[in-house]
Amino acid sequence: MKPLSLHWPFFRTGYLRVLMIIFLAFIIQMTVIPAFRIVIVYPNLILMCIVYFGIYYGATRGCFIGFVTGLCMDAITSTQLGPYIIIYILCGGLAGLLVKKVYRQHFLTFLASVAIGTLIESVILFFWNEHIGIWVYLFQLAGCSFLYNAVVAIPFSFVLNQLFNPDTVKFAILKTQRS
Numbered sequence: 550m551k552p553l554s555l556h557w558p559f560f561r562t563g564y565l566r567v568l569m570i571i572f573l574a575f576i577i578q579m580t581v582i583p584a585f586r587i588v589i590v591y592p593n594l595i596l597m598c599i600v601y602f603g604i605y606y607g608a609t610r611g612c613f614i615g616f617v618t619g620l621c622m623d624a625i626t627s628t629q630l631g632p633y634i635i636i637y638i639l640c641g642g643l644a645g646l647l648v649k650k651v652y653r654q655h656f657l658t659f660l661a662s663v664a665i666g667t668l669i670e671s672v673i674l675f676f677w678n679e680h681i682g683i684w685v686y687l688f689q690l691a692g693c694s695f696l697y698n699a700v701v702a703i704p705f706s707f708v709l710n711q712l713f714n715p716d717t718v719k720f721a722i723l724k725t726q727r728s
Contacts, residue, residue: 567602570712571618574598579625590693592701595622596670599637600662601709603644604653611641632677639673640666656706663702667695 574594582591599618603611615637622633644662651658671691675683 566712567614570709571595571598571602571614575618575621587693587697590690590697592698592705593667593670593694594701594705596637596640596666596698597659597663597702597705598709599641600644600666601659601706603641604647604658604662606645607648608642608645611645612638613641615639615641629677632673636666636670636673639669643669656703659706660699660702663698664695667691667698671695 574597578594582594585591595618599611599615602614606614616634619634619637620630622637623630627633640662643665647653647658647662668691671687671694675686675691
């Protein structure tokens, strides 16, 4: 009898660990991080996780992780369905496109990807909610968010590397040996 073949993208790459890290980042983002805000700006750990997994797993899986995480984020924090889905799909996909172009294990790759993701988030949220002037938003809120995420991204990348090292993850599928 032939064993069941599972082709879902995360069965061979530690899908449970990916879900647990995103869940942990989501809990920390909603409970602990608001205490560390500067004015109204605070670091986005969920964006950093999506960028990290996009870099290590490529554009397709980065987009999938971004979609699922964005759907959860929109369902819990937003009155509208869509802004975080779009933001996280773009961030995961663009970070995944870097896999073939740059050295993915260097923290500057992660830092640059988080910076680009923060700019994408700022621009999309501005156009989604046009309630303040563009110069005030881009220079005061987006600029502070950009710097804050960049500062937090450096130690966060080392934490993620310790919690999740994709090069050493064992396969989740048990292979049966033929006798």
